Amino acid sequence: MSTTPSAPDAPEPSAPDGPPTVVGWREWVALPQADVAWVKAKIDTGARSSSIHAFDLEVFDRDGHDWVRFSIHPWQKSDDDHVELSLPVLDVREVRSSNGQVEKRYAVALDVTLAGRTVTTVMTLSNRDEMGFRMLIGREALERGYLVDSSRSYAGGRPRRSVRKKNWGR
Numbered sequence: 001m002s003t004t005p006s007a008p009d010a011p012e013p014s015a016p017d018g019p020p021t022v023v024g025w026r027e028w029v030a031l032p033q034a035d036v037a038w039v040k041a042k043i044d045t046g047a048r049s050s051s052i053h054a055f056d057l058e059v060f061d062r063d064g065h066d067w068v069r070f071s072i073h074p075w076q077k078s079d080d081d082h083v084e085l086s087l088p089v090l091d092v093r094e095v096r097s098s099n100g101q102v103e104k105r106y107a108v109a110l111d112v113t114l115a116g117r118t119v120t121t122v123m124t125l126s127n128r129d130e131m132g133f134r135m136l137i138g139r140e141a142l143e144r145g146y147l148v149d150s151s152r153s154y155a156g157g158r159p160r161r162s163v164r165k166k167n168w169g170r
Contacts, residue, residue, distance in 0.1 A: 023115050054127075
């Protein structure tokens with residue numbers, strides 16, 4: 001598997017004018033393309049690319065280009081509210097996980113709203129069901145004008161308590 005030659009290019013890094021946007025080590029983000037208002041994400045400066053828990057992956061051809069159809073669960077401890085997406089494959093990457101294993105992952109361009117700003121970033125699709133967070137935001141997204149304050153959580157805001165409870169499996 002390799003990069004699809006005529007697939008859309010990966011987004012180019014570009015920081016906004018002005019001071020960086022401060023985020024904590026964990027944040028609530030939105031996925032506008034999926035109409036998902038809240039997903040809890042770990043901000044991970046040790047990871048190059050961002051990653052999201054994806055399941056039911058199916059690669060298909062659309063007009064001579066590889067696309068991938070997949071589903072996501074926005075809540076950490078729940079299978080409720082699954083969302084299906086279909087996006088062009090940007091790349092297939094070999095990614096070394098935190099436990100040292102190398103696996104091939106599909107990479108797609110996905111819009112992420114973090115701390116009130118929406119950026120398009122490369123997102124790898126992986127099984128993160130057993131991980132503490134179903135989504136990681138890596139350096140490729142953060143270099144677009146974000147500054148990580150590791151002593152903070154939810155610097156970009158968080159949903160009301162009733163929404164947060166869904167993430168607890170309640």
